[in-house]
Amino acid sequence: MGQPLILHRYINRQVFLTTVMVTFILVMVLVSGRFIKYLAEAAAGEIAADALFLVMAFRMPEFLQMIVPLSLYIGLLLVLGRMHMDNEMVVLQAGGQGHGRIVRSLIMPILMATTLVAMFSLYVTPRGDAEVNRIFEEQKDRSVLELLTPGRFHVKGSSNTQRATYAEQMNREKGVLENVFVADARFQARGEADRLLTVWAKSGKLVQEDGISYLLLTEGFQYQGKPGQSDYKEIGFQEARVRIGKERTDSRPPKVRGRPTPELIDERDSNRDAMAELQWRIALILTVPIMALAAIPLARVNPRQGRFYRLIPAVLGYMLYVGMLLVTRSAIEDHRDALPWYLHTGWVHLVAVVVVFLLYFGGRIFRRRRRA
Structure with a gap:
């Protein structure tokens, strides 16, 4: 045994x-x-x-x-x-x-x-x-502010629309972005840019309203127009909101x-x-x-x-x-x-x-x- x-x-x-x-x-x-x-x-x-x-x-x-x-x-x-x-x-x-x-x-x-x-x-x-x-x-569903790396471009979107976001610095304690650049582009079927909206602001801060996230920009300019043409529009603003998140919904199964x-x-x-x-x-x-x-x-x-x-x-x-x-x-x-x-x-x-x-x-x- x-x-x-x-x-x-x-x-x-x-x-x-x-x-x-x-x-x-x-x-x-x-x-x-x-x-x-x-x-x-x-x-x-x-x-x-x-x-x-x-x-x-x-x-x-x-x-x-x-x-x-x-x-x-x-x-x-x-x-x-x-x-x-x-x-x-x-x-x-x-x-x-x-x-x-x-x-x-x-x-x-x-x-x-x-x-x-x-x-x-x-x-x-x-x-x-x-x-x-x-x-x-x-x-x-995380905001650009939470995922953004200072000093690097953050690009999100699909084949038709894309958004590029850039911030020179980030104050994580106050939740404030400094020297913010946001560019929204919409493309045609051939891949050419159809519309370009560019925003620059001195600072930006995340705010939420009705379950939707916005980036509150202060002291900046908005440029709108089609690349290659001279019909650009420049608009200065003291405060502006840019939607950066979808409405919060229940978790998917x-x-x-x-x-x-x-x-x-x-x-x-x-x-x-x-x-x-x-x-x-x-x-x-x-x-x-x-x-x-x-x-x-x-x-x-x-x-x-x-x-x-x-x-x-x-x-x-x-x-x-x-x-x-x-x-x-x-x-x-x-x-x-x-x-x-x-x-x-x-x-x-x-x-x-x-x-x-x-x-x-x-x-x-x-x-x-x-x-x-």
Whole structure:
């Protein structure tokens, strides 16, 4: 009884340490790329700097639910591959610890990883996505005064209209902009400027009235006209208001990724996006045990081959599995008619299970058929 417990502790400890190390590396790579993207948006004034780390914190469960299955998969490949390379598996089998005992010793880490991914996928990540969606909606309604970086042009608009705002300095304690420049341009279909309204003011301050944000400008001039023509109008003013925000409305409902799982279950028959998201969340959970079980036979290597002999093909197989799930998810979202019976992520899991079965018993079946 003591030997199996020692074996379980030994393998579980090695798998846990390796999985944590791989998870840390993958999280750093993924978070760094996403952080740079959000940092560029903050530098451009599209998102406030104080919301940057909050967004990253709410995104972390989404990162982990994608990384943990891959980390466990790679961790099993590395640990079991090393045991094969060092002939530890040969010693264990000679001592009566067969292949089935090795599989049973890995049940606990697989169940723990599956439970963690299930908790993230079904509960934590949707709430995090809803909060991220709320933060970005709030950022869209933030005033130019809150997002404006002194000494830089802040440009917002669409293909037809654009507004450029510039302030030389900002007194954040008083909430006052100094030497303010605002230019509104409307473009024709050919991209030529049709109307240009330019305003310069000595200072500006944010005011709100009836839920609408205005920039109260003082001691300035307004220039209006079409570029290339001499019909410019110059108007001096002591005070003027420039509308810079939309009327405040109730928060929008969260996107399908941020909706609770019970709501997706209720709408899965009438909403294709809800069906696709629900199947994706369940698919992430099933990925953990299927790929963990596949890693055990894939880790068998000959000492002459090296421990990384099957690592790259195994990772490519994992990417193919997840890629097929993503393709099926997109197909469900785009299919607006009656959903065909074959358009379901369950078929991808079934194929993966058959492949895992062949990895365990395919050689034995093939040998029996040759003998027959």
